[in-house]
Amino acid sequence: MKYRFALSSGRLGGILVIMALCLVPATTSTFFTSAVALPTLWLGLSTASLTFLAGYGGMVSLAQTALFGVGGLIMARLTVEQGWNGWIAALVGVLAATAVGLVFGAIASGSKDIYFLVITLAFAEVIYLYFAASSTFGAHEGINGIEPPAVLGDPVLQPVRMYFFTVALCLLVYVVMKRIARTAFGLAMQGVRDDPERMTALGFHVRAHRMLGFAIAAPVAGLAGVLSAWSNTRMSAGSVSLNVTLMVLAAAVIGGLARLEGAWIGALIYVVFDTYLRGWTGRYMTWLGLIFLVIVLVSPGGLAGLTAQLKGLISMMQQRRQRAASTLSTPAGASARSEGPDHV
């Protein structure tokens, strides 16, 4: 048997995206790379940790931004105040985010759907209030003057190294999350998403699966926090306020909760709005909210699910045309209704 590399449309798309990502620093300005491309990547990473939980686990967790803050602020505290090595501090930050995520997961895993969303929202607010009150983390001021490890260069003036480092991590997380979704655990988690009662009856420990899913998503959010702190050279409680939490949710929904790549699509839209529309209209939040509203109303799969929806629509129209053209009466009832993923 000879292995042949099949160039599916998915693979082709992946290669094109990677090529485009590699071309960004060379073809665009430094401003674009550091103020649009880089934030899109780390915001997308944070959003991806939500999309992973929502898409594969049915858990719309609003605590991911809080974990993002835990990772970033602990790293910042250790490097700026304690003078730790950046890499070790980053590792500790990510591990701390994972630990907090495990505690959150342990408590919230007994709930599902809307309860889960509401409980994690309360968790997120508690973390925000803690950071805003705690002088250890600079309270509202936050921590300034965070320097990424020297290898990564200056994130504002020469963002190229930081950019490629972040691209590499995003790709890694994307591939690993896709892989996890196809493991036995990932399939069981999707089972838990679709029908927890049946999974319990089959002998699966539903809470443990939800918790483990949370434990996988938490370090990703923490990592995004570290990358954000490095790219911005500062971080404060305001970086994890409820506003930001809801923004990340909006980005995730606009991108599409059912597909992992939607996280970065949504993040891109959010960052572009934030960067360009802010100067153009003071009401950019209203516009973002309207887009969010329209997406929830018309396309439950988000922008990433829009292609599938369009395909379904086109094939439905083709079938109709064929049916109308053929003089033979075809059995009715086999109508091709196309809908987005059913769980949003």
Next chain:
Amino acid sequence: MGTPVAPAERRLHIRAGTVVWSLALLLALAGVLGQAFSRGFGNDGNVPTFVIITLNGLSLAGLYYITASGFTLIFGLMRITNLAHGGLFLLGGYVALDIAGQGVPWVVAALGAMVAAGIAGLVMHQLFLRWNQGQDLRQALLTIALSMILADLMLAQFGATPRDFAPPAWLADSLSLPLYGLSYPAFRIAIIAAAVLLSVLFWWVMGHTRIGILVRAGVDDGDMTSAIGVNIQRLFAGVFFVGSALAGLGGLFAGTVLSLAPGQDQAFLVSSLVVVIVGGMGSLRGAAVGALLLGLVDQYASAYLPSFLSNLSALLVFVLLAVVLAVRPTGLWGSAS
């Protein structure tokens, strides 16, 4: 067979958790009471401060109850998680402020706040939520989008500077209490009274009127209620109006004792959520208990927590949530479905 083992294990697990949490709770209570009464009950002891802090806690609880009861009423009947509740709360406050600025009596401004929030909620329900009844996640996302839009439009309309709202003349003074010669703002007492009145009103309407019977029937089985000839959509619309109006009333009170500013909407959304998570989503009794717990924990923590722990007072809310959810995942009076 193997079945009897599982319940026994489960019971043991809950007991261990309950013991730990009860101990922690007793310790906290002992800390508070110890500090409050350690110097006797005299005028020079700590008791007068304790009374004031308790009243602060109660008036905060009243504010939480008024706001959260609207949220839980809507959730209980329609299973809609209205995450724009905080937005309606702030809208009520701002509208009252604007109407009162025209020189009308306070009561008219209060009514205006309730009607404005109620109508905004009703429009939201009729336009965006009514037709996807049952898709609760989608409805929650819709209300988040609406709350973002509402918050931004209110920022444009009312500005970012905190504003507050003067109490009516007959509630502006302090009321002297028959205890230790203390006096306490009459308006805060009025909030406590309003919350108590509201809970009595709920108890009477729910238990003793036709509307209450219809609402309870709708909570139990909406389809069946509809099938026996009740116009359930009208009931839904009415309850959504009342629930939103209560948010507006909360905003009105908060505008006087606190202040109205962007961000207050989210702060009160979250405290309403904590209240109903603790009490059980959809339960009015649970909302009362949850509001009391949250209000008192908040005030006692900021007054009695040792200074080296005062950073952690925000985390106490989390502890409260964790304790309740560890023992009862659906809250104190919540039902599973």
